[in-house]
Amino acid sequence: MRAQRQLLFRVTLLGVIAAGFAFVVGGNRPGRAEQPPPASPTQPASAAPAAPVDEPDRLAVEKALAEFAKAFSKGDGKTLAAMWTVKGEYTSDDGTTFRGHAALEKAYTEFFAKSEKNALDVEIASIRFPSKDTAVVEGFFKLHQGKKELAVSKCSFLYAREDGKWAIAIAREWPGDGLMLRDLEWLIGSWEAKREGTTVTTTYEWSKNKTFIRCQFSIARDGQIQTGLQIFGKMPSTGELHMWTFEEAGGIGDSDLTRDGKKWIHAARGSTADGKVMIATNIITPIDADSFLWQTVERSLDGESLPDLPPIKVARVKAKS
Numbered sequence: 001m002r003a004q005r006q007l008l009f010r011v012t013l014l015g016v017i018a019a020g021f022a023f024v025v026g027g028n029r030p031g032r033a034e035q036p037p038p039a040s041p042t043q044p045a046s047a048a049p050a051a052p053v054d055e056p057d058r059l060a061v062e063k064a065l066a067e068f069a070k071a072f073s074k075g076d077g078k079t080l081a082a083m084w085t086v087k088g089e090y091t092s093d094d095g096t097t098f099r100g101h102a103a104l105e106k107a108y109t110e111f112f113a114k115s116e117k118n119a120l121d122v123e124i125a126s127i128r129f130p131s132k133d134t135a136v137v138e139g140f141f142k143l144h145q146g147k148k149e150l151a152v153s154k155c156s157f158l159y160a161r162e163d164g165k166w167a168i169a170i171a172r173e174w175p176g177d178g179l180m181l182r183d184l185e186w187l188i189g190s191w192e193a194k195r196e197g198t199t200v201t202t203t204y205e206w207s208k209n210k211t212f213i214r215c216q217f218s219i220a221r222d223g224q225i226q227t228g229l230q231i232f233g234k235m236p237s238t239g240e241l242h243m244w245t246f247e248e249a250g251g252i253g254d255s256d257l258t259r260d261g262k263k264w265i266h267a268a269r270g271s272t273a274d275g276k277v278m279i280a281t282n283i284i285t286p287i288d289a290d291s292f293l294w295q296t297v298e299r300s301l302d303g304e305s306l307p308d309l310p311p312i313k314v315a316r317v318k319a320k321s
Contacts, residue, residue, distance in 0.1 A: 054129050057166075061135045061159055064166045065122050072120040077108030084168045085160055093153050093175035119144040122155070133161040134169075140182055141173060149286040150186040152176055181234055181241065183259070184213060186286065190317040193294065197221055201317075232257070249273045255282070262286055276302050290316040 064083070071079040081104040084090075089099040090107075098107045112118065121142040128136050137157040144150060158170040176183035190203040198221040204213055213232040218225055228247040235242050241257035243266065253270020266282035280299040286292045292314050299306040 058127055061127055061166050069120045069122045073118060075112040077105050077112060080108050081105035085162060088169050091172045093173045115145055117146040135159040147288040149289050152182045152185045184232060191314050192317050193312050193314040195312055
C-alpha cells in the first residue's frame with residue numbers, strides 16, 4: 001500500500017511539475033566574473049571614458065521622474081499637474097486623453113479620491129535626447145494599490161525644457177495585454193502552498209536584463225523533496241509567452257501562456273523522468289498582492305484522463321524584517 005502511495009505521489013508530483021504547477025523560483029547564481037588582463041608594460045591602460053555630454057540633463061530628467069512618482073504616491077494631484085507644460089497631455093491606459101493643468105489636476109484628484117494607498121514606481125528603460133531641449137523616456141509604470149496585485153504598464157514621456165526646467169509635454173500609458181513578460185512581474189518573490197502534507201515552495205526573480213523570469217521550486221512530502229527550475233520568456237518567433245520546466249529528477253515540460261481577464265492559462269505538456277507523457281491546463285487567478293489561486297484541469301497521463309484538482313490558495317512568503 002505504501003509503495004502504491006509513493007508511486008501515486010511521484011506520478012502526481014511529476015505531473016504537477018511537467019504541467020507547470022511549480023510556481024517558479026529565481027535561481028540567480030552569478031559565476032565568477034572574468035578579470036581583465038593586466039595592462040602591458042609597454043602599453044599603458046587606457047583612461048576612463050569621459051562622461052556623456054548630456055549626462056547633467058539625463059540626471060535632471062531622472063530626478064524629475066522620481067519627483068513625479070513621489071507626488072503620485074502621496075496623492076498630490078496639484079503638484080503632479082504642475083509638473084506638466086501648460087498644454088501638456090496625458091493619454092491613459094484606457095485611451096482617455098487629458099490636456100492642460102486644470103484637466104490633469106481634476107483627473108488625478110478624482111483618481112486619488114477613489115483609490116487610497118497608491119504607490120508608484122517608474123522604471124526607466126531608456127532616455128534619449130532628440131534635441132537640446134527635449135527628452136524621450138521609455139519605461140514602465142509599476143502601480144501598487146493597497147492590497148491589489150501589482151499592475152505594470154508600458155509608458156513613454158516627452159519632456160521639454162522650459163525656462164531651464166524639465167516638464168512633461170506628452171505622456172502615454174499602455175496596459176498589459178498578457179503578451180508582456182512584465183505582466184507577470186507581480187509573481188516576483190517567494191510563495192508557498194500546502195495541502196494534505198505536501199508543501200510547495202517557489203521563488204521567482206528576474207534575469208539580469210529582465211529578459212526572463214527564473215524560478216526554482218521545491219515540493220516536499222513524506223520526507224522527500226523534489227526540486228527544479230522554470231524559465232518564463234517570450235518566444236521571438238511568435239511573440240507569445242512561454243514557460244519551460246526542468247525537474248532535477250529528469251522530468252521536462254513546457255507551457256503556452258495566455259491571459260483571460262485576470263486569469264492566466266497555462267496549456268502545459270511534459271514528460272516524466274520515466275517517459276510518461278503529461279498534459280494539463282493550469283489556471284492561475286490573482287486574488288490580491290499576496291495570494292493567488294492555482295488549479296489544474298483537463299489532466300491526462302499517457303492518454304489516460306485524470307480527475308481535475310480543486311483550487312489551492314498560494315500565499316506570498318513575507319520577507320523577515
